Amino acid sequence: xxxxxxxxxxxxxxxxxxxxxxxxxxxRQWKTVSIIGVGLIGGSIGLALQRRGLAERVVGIGRRETxxxxxxxxxxxxxxxxxxxxxxADAELVVACTPVTRIxxxxxxxxxxxxxxxxxxxxxxxxxxxxxxxxxxxxxGVAFVGSHPLAGSEKIGPESARDDLFDGRVxxxxxxxxxxxxxxxxxxxxxxSLGASVxxxxxxxxxxxVAATSHVPHVVSAALAAATDPGLLNLVAGGWLxxxxxxxxxxxxxxxxxxxxxxxxxxxxxKFAKVLNSFRDSIHEDDASRILELLQAGKQCRDAxxx
Amino acid sequence: xxxxxxxxxxxxxxxxxxxxxxxxxxxRQWKTVSIIGVGLIGGSIGLALQRRGLAERVVGIGRRETxxxxxxxxxxxxxxxxxxxxxxADAELVVACTPVTRIxxxxxxxxxxxxxxxxxxxxxxxxxxxxxxxxxxxxxGVAFVGSHPLAGSEKIGPESARDDLFDGRVxxxxxxxxxxxxxxxxxxxxxxSLGASVxxxxxxxxxxxVAATSHVPHVVSAALAAATDPGLLNLVAGGWLxxxxxxxxxxxxxxxxxxxxxxxxxxxxxKFAKVLNSFRDSIHEDDASRILELLQAGKQCRDAxxx
Numbered sequence: 064x065x066x067x068x069x070x071x072x073x074x075x076x077x078x079x080x081x082x083x084x085x086x087x088x089x090x091r092q093w094k095t096v097s098i099i100g101v102g103l104i105g106g107s108i109g110l111a112l113q114r115r116g117l118a119e120r121v122v123g124i125g126r127r128e129t130x131x132x133x134x135x136x137x138x139x140x141x142x143x144x145x146x147x148x149x150x151x152a153d154a155e156l157v158v159a160c161t162p163v164t165r166i167x168x169x170x171x172x173x174x175x176x177x178x179x180x181x182x183x184x185x186x187x188x189x190x191x192x193x194x195x196x197x198x199x200x201x202x203x204g205v206a207f208v209g210s211h212p213l214a215g216s217e218k219i220g221p222e223s224a225r226d227d228l229f230d231g232r233v234x235x236x237x238x239x240x241x242x243x244x245x246x247x248x249x250x251x252x253x254x255x256s257l258g259a260s261v262x263x264x265x266x267x268x269x270x271x272x273v274a275a276t277s278h279v280p281h282v283v284s285a286a287l288a289a290a291t292d293p294g295l296l297n298l299v300a301g302g303w304l305x306x307x308x309x310x311x312x313x314x315x316x317x318x319x320x321x322x323x324x325x326x327x328x329x330x331x332x333x334k335f336a337k338v339l340n341s342f343r344d345s346i347h348e349d350d351a352s353r354i355l356e357l358l359q360a361g362k363q364c365r366d367a368x369x370x
Numbered sequence: 371x372x373x374x375x376x377x378x379x380x381x382x383x384x385x386x387x388x389x390x391x392x393x394x395x396x397x398r399q400w401k402t403v404s405i406i407g408v409g410l411i412g413g414s415i416g417l418a419l420q421r422r423g424l425a426e427r428v429v430g431i432g433r434r435e436t437x438x439x440x441x442x443x444x445x446x447x448x449x450x451x452x453x454x455x456x457x458x459a460d461a462e463l464v465v466a467c468t469p470v471t472r473i474x475x476x477x478x479x480x481x482x483x484x485x486x487x488x489x490x491x492x493x494x495x496x497x498x499x500x501x502x503x504x505x506x507x508x509x510x511g512v513a514f515v516g517s518h519p520l521a522g523s524e525k526i527g528p529e530s531a532r533d534d535l536f537d538g539r540v541x542x543x544x545x546x547x548x549x550x551x552x553x554x555x556x557x558x559x560x561x562x563s564l565g566a567s568v569x570x571x572x573x574x575x576x577x578x579x580v581a582a583t584s585h586v587p588h589v590v591s592a593a594l595a596a597a598t599d600p601g602l603l604n605l606v607a608g609g610w611l612x613x614x615x616x617x618x619x620x621x622x623x624x625x626x627x628x629x630x631x632x633x634x635x636x637x638x639x640x641k642f643a644k645v646l647n648s649f650r651d652s653i654h655e656d657d658a659s660r661i662l663e664l665l666q667a668g669k670q671c672r673d674a675x676x677x
Contacts, residue, residue, distance in 0.1 A: 213607035233605060262604065275598055276606045280613040282649050285668030287590055290645040291582055296675055297569065298540060299583045300520035302616040306587040309609040310672040314665035321653055321661060332650050336643075338597040342589050343639050346628055354628060358621035361592030365617040368603055 074116060090117055090256040091249070097122040097154040097177075098140065099147065099169045101130055104186045104212060105160030106139035106224025111257040113138065114226040124150035134221040148176035156253065158210075159185040164319045167196045170207055179204030184250050186212050188273065189323040190237045190266035198241050208250040209237040209266060211273070212259060217311040230258035235273075237266040274327035279335055281317055282328070285310040397563040398556070400425040404461040404484075405447065406454065406476045408432050411493045411519060412467030413446035413531025418564040420445065421533040431457035441528040455483035463560065465517075466492040471626045474503040477514055486511030491557050493519050495580065496630040497544045497573035505548050515557040516544040516573060518580070519566060524618035537565035542580075544573040581634035586642055588624055589635070592617040 073089040096112060098105040101123040112118040123140030124147050125131045131143035144150045151157050151173045159169045166185045174183060183205060187193050190209045197207040212234040216223075234254040238247040251261045264272070288310040291303070321328055338357070345353035380396040403419055405412040408430040419425040430447030431454050432438045438450035451457045458464050458480045466476045473492045481490060490512060494500050497516045504514040519541040523530075541561040545554040558568045571579070595617040598610070628635055645664070652660035 213605060216608045232607070235605070272602050272605050276602050276610050280594060280609045282653075283590060283594055283646070284609070284613050285665050286646040286649050287587060287642060288668035288671040289664055290642045291671055293671060293674065295579050295583050296671070298520065298542070298579045299675055300539065301523045302587045302591070303583050304675065304677070305612045305615040306591050307668070307672045308612040310665075310668035312669070314662055314669055317665050318658060318662050322656060322658065325653060325656065329650070329654055332646075332653070335594060335597045336646065336650070339590070339593040339639075339643065339646075342593050343636070343643070346589075346632060346639070347636055349629060349632065351625060351629065355621055355625050357596055358592050358617075358624050361595035361614070361617035362619070362621055364595040364598055364600060364603070365614045367600065368606055368611065370611070 090115070091252060092116070093118040093155050095120040095122060095153045096156045096158070097124060097151045097173070098158050098160060099124045099150070099173065100160035100162075100165075101125050101134035101139055101143070101221050101224075102160060102219055103221075103223045103228070104215065105158065106134055106137065106221035107214070107226065107228035108158055108160070108186075108257065109134065109139035110137075110224055110226035111229055113141075115256065117256055120153075122150045122154070130221060134224075137221055137224060139221050139224050147172050151177040151181070153178070154181050156182045157184070159183075159187075162316050162319050163187045163189050163193065163323050166193050170197055171201070174201040174205045174207070177205060181205055182246060182249055182253075183207040184210045184236075184253070186210060188215065188277065188320045190235075190269045192323055194237055194239060194266040198239050206243060206246050208242050208247050210250060210254060211235045211237070211269065212254065213273075213277070214259075215312075217309050219313055219316075227258065229254065232259050234259040234261050235269050236261055236263050237269050238263060239266070270324050271327045271331075274324055274331040275334070278320060278324055278328045279331045281309050281312065282321065282332060283335065284308070285317075397422070397424055398559060399423070400462050402427045402429060402460045403463045403465070404429040404431060404458045404480070406431045406457070406464065406466045406480065407468035407472075408437055408441035408446055408450070408528050408531075409467060409526055410528075410530045410535070411522065412465065413441050413444065413528035414521070414533065414535035415465055415467065415493075415564065416441065416446035417444075417531055417533035418536055420448075422563065424563055427460075429457050429461070437528060441531075444528055444531060446528050446531050454479050458484040458488070460485070461488050463489045464491070466490075466494070469623050469626050470494045470496050470500065470630050473500050477504055478508070481508040481512045481514070484512060488512055489553060489556055489560075490514040491517045491560070493517060495522065495584065495627045497542075497576045499630055501544055501546060501573040505546050513550060513553050515549050515554050517557060517561060518542045518544070518576060519561065520580075520584070521566075522619075524616050526620055526623075534565065536561065539566050541566040541568050542576050543568055543570050544576050545570060546573070577631050578634045578638075581631055581638040582641070585627060585631055585635045586638045588616050588619065589628065589639060590642065591615065592624075 072092040074092040096118045109121040121140045123134045123143040134140045157173045194209040214232045288307040379399040403425045416428040428447045430441045430450040441447045464480045501516040521539045595614040
């Protein structure tokens with residue numbers, strides 16, 4: 064298993080690195096990239112590949128004609144099909160951008176229909192169960208390396224796709240010991256070629272981390288919105304609007320994510336609840352120095368990141 | 371006590387209402403408006419008054435020369451002083467935009483030094499204790515009507531001030547039964563003239579409402595940021611960034627707000643904690659329909675508001 068035997072074309076393009084310096088770098092040019100699921104992430108991959116001249120054909124694969132038509136209209140894909148097997152028949156790279164509970168099934172179907180040598184990856188928000196299910200069960204010459212671009216938002220659909228969605232964003236790639244190094248490198252280079260910074264982690268470390276940085280914030284945001292009396296919505300301002308923004312995300316997608324990453328989400332929620340209780344107690348006891356300490360701890364952590 | 375005896379100048383200007391229609395409306399033109407505290411809110415009032423041609427002189431009053439210099443430089447005020455008495459000597463309107471624990475003292479000082487007929491208001495995030503302390507204790511011919519523009523943010527200082535900060539934003543005006551109607555109307559018209567929509571509420575109702583729509587979101591946001599392992603900050607994305615944004619706010623200001631509105635904040639925090647616990651339990655029990663219900667309730671409430 065390897066990609067040495069495929070005919071790989073590279074393109075040298077001018078990029079700008081994180082220090083603002085321009086570099087000439089070689090990026091792989093794909094003949095055919097197939098994207099399963101042409102929503103915000105899938106559509107943005109298609110747009111980014113084309114803006115950067117990195118793919119001759121971008122095949123969008125989806126269940127609904129309306130989404131595929133929208134993806135075609137906004138130029139996210141060059142062709143579209145509802146037939147997964149036909150859609151990956153010429154693929155050098157397949158990216159599954161479907162909801163987390165569908166990814167394993169879609170990658171298995173793609174693996175059975177794609178040519179030998181095809182790279183397979185995904186964009187799922189959880190990695191443990193997906194990577195475990197896909198590590199050893201694909202056909203010879205085809206392997207899966209898990210990915211998670213940290214670029215989702217409450218917006219959905221190809222209409223929200225942007226060709227710069229991955230510029231400067233982090234993508235976590237989660238190889239296992241079983242993953243051939245050259246496949247992992249190819250997936251890392253793919254995301255880098257779209258403008259992202261790639262971090263490699265184990266699936267377990269990834270799931271533990273994103274429970275804290277993404278899944279618990281979603282639960283907190285949704286709980287805050289749900290706890291707000293609708294009669295007070297004319298009095299919300301910037302703070303409430305920011306803090307509850309992600310609560311607009313698709314409930315079905317988030318249900319899957321929270322269930323799939325249940326143990327880590329629960330641990331991380333308990334850590335949050337502990338800090339919140341401490342906050343509540345300090346306000347109840349009117350303990351000014353403790354309230355200040357907690358406000359300062361929050362500010363310090365938030366300020367460390369920037370906008 | 372009343373404003374009928376003052377020489378009031380009105381200016382007819384073209385405004386755009388919430389339906390996008392243009393209206394000619396008469397707006398009071400002030401000779402001298404004095405603003406105590408020239409930060410984000412105070413500076414923005416000064417800029418808005420001048421952009422709309424509604425004040426000949428805007429006097430900035432502050433403790434620190436550096437802030438006053440910054441306010442002069444960015445054009446938020448036309449003159450500046452550290453002497454509160456001198457700063458309000460010619461004022462027709464005084465707006466105290468200082469931290470909530472200083473407002474009562476500043477309005478009292480202003481009331482004792484300003485001419486008879488001067489309107490006094492504030493921009494404090496809490497209203498109960500401030501309005502109660504200021505209702506009956508000012509000199510004849512001078513009265514205070516409490517206000518709260520819902521336009522704060524994590525940004526501070528006159529450098530962040532904007533002449534459109536109040537455009538389309540809500541300002542709550544909290545008159546008591548003791549407040550003369552013409553004074554209340556004048557304060558309502560003042561905020562309307564800056565582009566805001568004004569809602570009148572009792573101080574008690576205001577404090578109960580903003581506990582839910584502003585103070586608890588701040589506590590939740592700060593707790594979420596404080597609970598995040600600093601080693602994971604390279605993995606945060608849009609959701610965490612939005613949900614924790616207000617945690618960057620000034621801890622000293624927020625300490626005062628949370629202490630001043632303690633009973634309502636505690637009640638509202640308990641309501642949030644109840645919803646969060648219900649969320650936690652439903653994830654723990656893997657109760658998909660209950661998780662979905664909570665996610666949908668959050669989305670419904672958030673979608674009802676828009677961006």
